[in-house]
Amino acid sequence: MWRAMARFRDFDGITRKVEARATATSKADRGGKAERLLIAALTDRAMPAGEDITGDMRITKLAVVWWAEFEDTDRALNTRRRYRDIMDNYVCPGVGGLRIREATVSTLDRFLKTMRTKHGNATAKLCKTVLSGMLGLAARHGALDGNPLRDVAAIPTNHKEVRALTVAEVGALRAGLRQWEASKKQAGRYPTVDMLDVVDIMLATGARIGEALAIRWKDIDLKSAKPTVTVNGTIVYMPGQGLTIQDHPKSAHSRQRYFLPAFAVEMLLRRQIGQMEANPWDVVFPSAVGSLRDPNNFRKQWRSARDDLGFQWVTPHTFRKTVGTLLEASSGMASASAQLGHSSENVTRKHYVQKTHEAPDNTVLLEAFGMVQE
Structure with missing residues (x-):
């Protein structure tokens, strides 16, 4: 049995003893096999996985x-x-x-x-x-x-000013959408025109459209004193697989339970009672054939409705901004940020709250200029 040894300084700076043993292949070998095994071991230690990334790699x-x-x-x-x-x-x-x-x-x-x-x-x-x-x-x-x-040079960001619906505009939009849908309804196992219900869940929670369409009945608790819905996922498209429910929302902070206002509870109870047939995904808002509802198809349908109603600038994401703007104005930025599941208040302030462009009321102080005698 031949033994070959060497001392090797590892990537962590510590020198260690490396050893290889081998039986001689012949009388003339005199430890050659052990030496070759040692060299191979040293080579492996010198090139951990991924070390082949060099400046010459394309x-x-x-x-x-x-x-x-x-x-x-x-x-x-x-x-x-x-x-x-x-x-x-x-x-x-x-x-x-x-x-x-x-x-x-x-x-x-x-x-x-x-x-x-x-x-x-x-x-x-x-x-x-x-x-x-x-x-x-x-x-x-x-x-x-x-x-x-x-x-490298910074890439400019196209900052579009946040625009949200007022409470009065929400009322007008919901009323108009209700009438628009009444003229479009068709018979079938699943509602073919129910955008108002989806809009209501977004207004009640601040959820994104993909998250709203991924809500399942198991995520909803209507029996508690304070009914809730938990956003656990979002609808995504997988190449070769089609639509599926991702097991988490867009961000980790978005996975949370929301307390539901009365108008959303009434809508969910109505859907629960009126559901003619369960769908395989158990989603609250299935497609017309009971499958997962494509957010892009919803956006397309929404554009048709909003144009008829005179709200051409409103997108599904506008409802999330509307929730943020209302909560910031009434409860503060911290409340709005928590409801929307943002990692920081700066995200809410920059992208989800409409600015008022209103200066503070300093009329009492400014009146001093009018008191100056000519």
């Missing part, structure tokens, strides 16, 4: 490595699909032929500016996000000294 290959790591993260299905689309259709065709060491600040800056010009700021921002993840991985493996995306 970005197309880096994309494959990064995607395998990204898929292991707890990201929403829609996020994965969107990032994959950006990677396959914009990033790899645009800079995929470059080697990692060629991904300089100036090169990436030109690429992102081209994306802005051809496809808009939103697409350019997503390209930057995906590329940053890829090159961040390369930097962590020593292929880059740092992430060059940190130094």
